[in-house]
Amino acid sequence: MRPISLCHRVSSLAALLLCLGVPVQCVFLEPDQSLRVPEGWTFMGCLAASDNVTLTFALKQQRVDILQDLVERVSNPDCPLYGMYLTLEELTALIKPCSLTISTVQKWLQTFGIGDCQTVQTLDFLWCTMTVGTAEKLLPGSEFSRYVNGQKSVVRSLVPYKVYEELADHIDFVGGLHRFPMERKVLSRGWGNPHQGSFHLGVMPSIIRQRYNLSVSDVGSSSNNSQACAQFLEQYFHQQDLAEFMQIFGGGFSHCSRVDRVVGPHGGPKAGLEASLDVEYIMSTGANISTWVFSNPGRYESQEPFMDWLLSLSNLSSVPWVHTVSYGDDEDSLSVAYMERINVEFMKAAARGLTILFASGDDGAGCRTVGKGIHAFRPSFPASSPYVTTVGGTSFKNPFQVTCEVTDYISGGGFSNVFPMPDYQVAAVKHYLMTASKLPPESYYNSSGRAYPDIAALSDNYWVVTNRIPIPWVSGTSASTPVFGGILSLINDKRLQKGLPPLGFLNPALYKLHSSGNSSALFDVTTGCHLSCLDEKVQGQGFCAAPLWDPVTGWGTPNFPQLLRAFLPERVSV
Ligand SMILES: *[C@@H]1O[C@H](CO)[C@@H](O)[C@H](O)[C@H]1NC(C)=O
Ligand SMILES: *[C@@H]1O[C@H](CO)[C@@H](O)[C@H](O)[C@H]1NC(C)=O
Ligand SMILES: *[C@@H]1O[C@H](CO)[C@@H](O)[C@H](O)[C@H]1NC(C)=O
Ligand SMILES: *[C@@H]1O[C@H](CO)[C@@H](O)[C@H](O)[C@H]1NC(C)=O
Ligand SMILES: *[C@@H]1O[C@H](CO)[C@@H](O)[C@H](O)[C@H]1NC(C)=O
Ligand SMILES: *[C@@H]1O[C@H](CO)[C@@H](O)[C@H](O)[C@H]1NC(C)=O
Secondary structure (H helix, E strand, O other): HHHHHHHOOOOHHHHHHHHHHOOEEEEEOOOOOOOOOOOEEEEEEOOOOOOOOEEEEOOOOOOHHHHHHHHHHHHOOOOOOOOOOOOHHHHHHHHHHOOOHHHHHHHHHHHHOOEEEEEEOOEEEEEEEEEHHHHHHOOOOOOOOEEEEEOOEEEEEEOOOEEEEHHOOOEEEEEEOOOOOOOOOOOOOHHHHHHHHHHHHHHOOHHHHHHHOOOOOOOOOOOEEEEEEEEEEEOOOOOOHHHHHHEEEEEOOOOOOOOOOOEOOOOOOOOOOOHHHHHHHHHHHOOEEEEEEEEEOOOOOOOOHHHHHHHHHOOOOOOOOOOOEEEEEEEEHHHHHHHHHHHHHHHHHHHHHOEEEOOOOOOOOOOEEHHHEEEEEEOOEEOOHHHHHHHHEEEEOOOOOOOEEEEEEOOOEEEEEEEEEEEEHHHHHHHHHHHHOOOOOOOOOOOOEEEEEOOOEEOOOOOEEEEEEEEEEEEEEEEEEEHHHHHHHHHHHHHHHHHOOOOOOOOHOOOOOOOOOOOHEOOOOOOOOEEEEOOOOOEEEEEEEOOOEEOOOEEOEEHHHHHHHHHOOOOOOO
8 A cells, every 4th residue: 555654755856856957757657558549539630739638637645555444344244333434524534645745746737837727525636627738748758639439539648648756656647648438338239130029028127126026115215315327428318218218117116207416517419328228227226216317428528537427426525325337448458557546436435335336348258369369358447346346247048038047148257457356255256266167268367356247137138218219129237237226226225214324335245145144135147158259269258157156147136125134134233
């Protein structure tokens, strides 16, 4: 962890030397960040020095080791501090950057005449607008250009940046330079597949509620409860689509038909399929629960939409308890400095009692080339963060009926190459590795890493209303994630009604369910494998589902009454 003693170092040597015109040493902050232009983006030329860019500076926080320890205690049901979450103000007092960090960064920015900056309540991010000319001087090496992808346009530097050596002690990374916004694609696998399409009625709220044993009365009723979806990049939902969806599919249970609050710029002529899917399904399982959308359509073109969401969480003292996010990037394309800092952002959320769910991805184990003709699986981040709950996908065994579930072959899963395996999952993952009947060759994955997903839900054949049209056969872990999110919100609802704290970061409690006699809380998915590299060694097959936890469907899918029983103690000891 970061040495706290840094804060007592009394020096601003670089700034002084700079003022005296003495050359100072510069270092790379993210030497391992990929500088590839992702598929779909086209170079559109360099920018004028007078054009504007907006950059995010992630300031080094204090006491991250204490935060980590605190998260373990407040999320562990066996610990006396379980559920004793921090307010945003208390969190700020714990982790805010030390004054030397704040003043050093401020002086540095002032030296370059950068005054247009905003901070967040936790004081650990600065969000500044400046001209390209200034940015290229501030961050030696950087060269900003414009890239477009369809309607989307971003400003990025494909050349690595440096900062003065002294600043490297005060900044984790600079956002808005390198990372391109990731595409979210829900698949419409049914299209063009008449065999699958012709008989199946498809997954709709009544089917989900039936499969996961939600009764008519299993809807929210606590006025303090809320849930949220985070949506990125030109993805809008329309309130009218949601209302129409609930009119067609919302029979038989009480529900809301409007999103209560949208954080961030919102509104566009055309709704997106993914954005519609999120709200329609989180509000069908988490029915009658107040719902927010964090919306970051690419209006400010140079920003990272994912960072915007994290900044909002750090800047709002009252946010929903459950957040579902369908967003991910290849671990190997991101710098370790960036991933470690984002991980601290998830610890901050956990300390506040927020439950953050990420979709595990739609590429199975993934695949990348690591040498000539040599492949390895490709883990995805933030799915691989040990501080979020990652959701995989399943299909009905008999696609025409509400039956037990099998692996959806697209379900993302595997082992991180960056984050070591957290204690809460060691026993479960070891059991899988020791008992699995067929494992991929060891060179394809890192069995000491954080393994995911943690849980799963149906991810196949959904109905979604978008732009007033019901669309069938929508598939992907973007569908399973809001479904599970809504179910956790229902559990929070019952907990809040009993005066209990919300679930918070779920994994430590989740991985204890089986050994504490709650093995019926989740339907164990035990058949099917997900996809991976199309080479001779693995022939397109990644990991396979197995009894108990597995890296394809985690612990399985929710059986609501049993899951509620496990997370809602009969007798509450005060
Ligand atoms: C850059 O931002 C400044 C102030 O924020 C504004 O006055 C100026 O017009 C912007 N420049 C361009 C090229 O958009
Ligand atoms: C954080 O919130 C404050 C006011 O509540 C606002 O002035 C500031 O701009 C926000 N910061 C960011 C980065 O949006
Ligand atoms: C939940 O659903 C399963 C299968 O659909 C069923 O076997 C079970 O009895 C149901 N009820 C409970 C309380 O588990
Ligand atoms: C829906 O939630 C509200 C509180 O937000 C509550 O007053 C109402 O009783 C709930 N409806 C049902 C059917 O439980
Ligand atoms: C619900 O919120 C109100 C104010 O918004 C607060 O006074 C009350 O204590 C909260 N109830 C619970 C159970 O947290
Ligand atoms: C495997 O994961 C560990 C952390 O869990 C990491 O230190 C190591 O570098 C990884 N190995 C590879 C080949 O990526």
